Amino acid sequence: MLGEVTGLKIKILEYDDRSIRFLVENIPLALLNAIRRLTISDVPSMAIDYVYFIENSSPLYDEIVAHRLGLIPLTSDRALEKYGPPEECRDNEERPDCYARLYLEAEASDGTKVVYSGDLVSDDEDVQPVYKNIPIVVLGPGQKISFEARARLGRGREHAKWSPVSAATHKYVPQIIVNSEKCYGESCAKCVNVCPKNVLKIKDGRLVVEDELSCSLCRQCEKVCPTDAILVSWKPNSYIMYVESTGVLRPERIVLEASRILEEKAEQLLSELEK
Amino acid sequence: MGKIEVKKLEDTELELIIHDEDHTIGNLIVKLAEDKPGVTYVAYRIEHPLIPRLIVTLMTDGSVKALDVLKETLREIRDLSRQFREEFIRAFSEYEGKKA
Numbered sequence: 001m002l003g004e005v006t007g008l009k010i011k012i013l014e015y016d017d018r019s020i021r022f023l024v025e026n027i028p029l030a031l032l033n034a035i036r037r038l039t040i041s042d043v044p045s046m047a048i049d050y051v052y053f054i055e056n057s058s059p060l061y062d063e064i065v066a067h068r069l070g071l072i073p074l075t076s077d078r079a080l081e082k083y084g085p086p087e088e089c090r091d092n093e094e095r096p097d098c099y100a101r102l103y104l105e106a107e108a109s110d111g112t113k114v115v116y117s118g119d120l121v122s123d124d125e126d127v128q129p130v131y132k133n134i135p136i137v138v139l140g141p142g143q144k145i146s147f148e149a150r151a152r153l154g155r156g157r158e159h160a161k162w163s164p165v166s167a168a169t170h171k172y173v174p175q176i177i178v179n180s181e182k183c184y185g186e187s188c189a190k191c192v193n194v195c196p197k198n199v200l201k202i203k204d205g206r207l208v209v210e211d212e213l214s215c216s217l218c219r220q221c222e223k224v225c226p227t228d229a230i231l232v233s234w235k236p237n238s239y240i241m242y243v244e245s246t247g248v249l250r251p252e253r254i255v256l257e258a259s260r261i262l263e264e265k266a267e268q269l270l271s272e273l274e275k
Numbered sequence: 276m277g278k279i280e281v282k283k284l285e286d287t288e289l290e291l292i293i294h295d296e297d298h299t300i301g302n303l304i305v306k307l308a309e310d311k312p313g314v315t316y317v318a319y320r321i322e323h324p325l326i327p328r329l330i331v332t333l334m335t336d337g338s339v340k341a342l343d344v345l346k347e348t349l350r351e352i353r354d355l356s357r358q359f360r361e362e363f364i365r366a367f368s369e370y371e372g373k374k375a
Contacts, residue, residue: 008355010359010363012369022363027355028355031303031352034299037299041297252367256363256364259359260356263353265296265300265352266356269279269293269300269349270353272277272278272279273342273345
C-alpha cells in the first residue's frame with residue numbers, strides 16, 4: 001500500500017558529535033525502517049569479546065568483570081577499515097587482523113581504589129574507550145586485578161554490546177492547520193497550555209504554529225479546542241529520522257554504513273537468486 | 276549471510292527460505308512487492324524468534340512470473356538504498372558547507 005514514491009530528498013536538521021536528525025521526503029516507510037533497524041543490528045563496531053585474567057582478587061567474579069568490559073564503547077571509526085569482518089573473526093583468534101588488545105593492571109595498596117575504563121591500555125590508538133570515566137570494579141585494600149582483553153568487530157544482532165546506537169527512531173512530519181475563522185485566539189488559548197511540546201504560541205492576539213517539527217502528534221490541542229479550529233495531521237511519505245550514537249562511530253557514518261549494508265544485502269540476494 | 280533455499284518454484288507461486296535474515300529485509304520485500312502489478316499475495320513469516328530464518332511467499336495472477344517480481348523488488352531495494360546514500364552524502368556536505 002505504498003504507491004509510487006519518487007524524488008527522494010534529505011535535509012539535515014540537527015547534527016553534533018553524537019547524534020543526527022534529518023528529514024527524508026518521498027521515501028517508502030519500509031525502506032527507512034529497514035535502514036533504522038540495520039543501524040541497530042548490523043552496523044559493525046568494536047567491543048571486547050575475550051578476557052584473559054592473570055589475576056583477580058577483586059570482589060567480582062571474572063565473568064562479571066568480563067561482561068562489564070564488553071559493554072564499554074570503543075572507538076571504531078578507523079577500526080572498520082583495519083579489522084576483519086565479524087563473520088570471519090568470530091572465534092578466530094589466529095587471524096592477525098581480527099583482534100585489538102587492551103591491557104589493565106591495577107592494585108589498591110591502602111584504601112579503596114576504583115578502576116575506570118580510562119585505565120585500559122590499548123595496543124591500538126584507534127581502539128580506545130570512548131568514555132574514560134566508566135567504573136569497572138572497586139578494589140579493596142590489597143586487592144589486585146590484571147588481565148588482557150581482546151576486542152573485535154561485531155554486530156548488534158549477535159550481542160547488544162556491538163550495537164553502535166543508543167537510539168534510532170523515525171516519526172511522521174507533523175502538519176498543524178489552524179482555521180483562523182473559528183479560532184478565538186488570545187481569549188481561549190487552551191491549546192497553547194495543553195501542548196506538551198510548546199508548539200503553539202499566541203502572537204499579536206492570534207494563534208500561531210511556532211515549532212511544527214517538534215510536535216509529537218498527541219492531538220491534545222485538537223481535543224481541547226472548543227470550536228474544532230485546529231487540525232493535526234502529517235505529510236505522506238515524509239519522515240524525521242533521529243540516530244544517536246553511543247560514541248563508537250560518528251552518527252553520519254552509522255547511517256551511511258546501514259544504507260550500504262542494505263544495498264549489499266539486496267545485491268547478494270539477487271545473485272543468490274540467479275543461481 | 277542470506278543463503279536462499281527454494282521450497283516451491285512455479286510460474287505463479289514462489290516460496291523460499293532466506294537464512295540469517297529477519298524482519299528488516301522481510302518486511303521491506305513484502306511492502307515493496309505488494310504494490311507490483313500482477314501480485315495477488317505476498318507475505319513473510321519467521322517461524323521461531325530463535326531460529327534465524329525467513330520464509331517469503333509470493334503469488335501472482337499469471338500475468339507475471341513470481342520469481343521476476345521478487346527480482347524486480349530486490350533491484351528496487353538496491354537502487355533505493357543507493358539513492359538514499361547518495362542523497363544523504365549530498366545533504367550532509369550541503370549542511371557542512373553552510374556551517375563553514
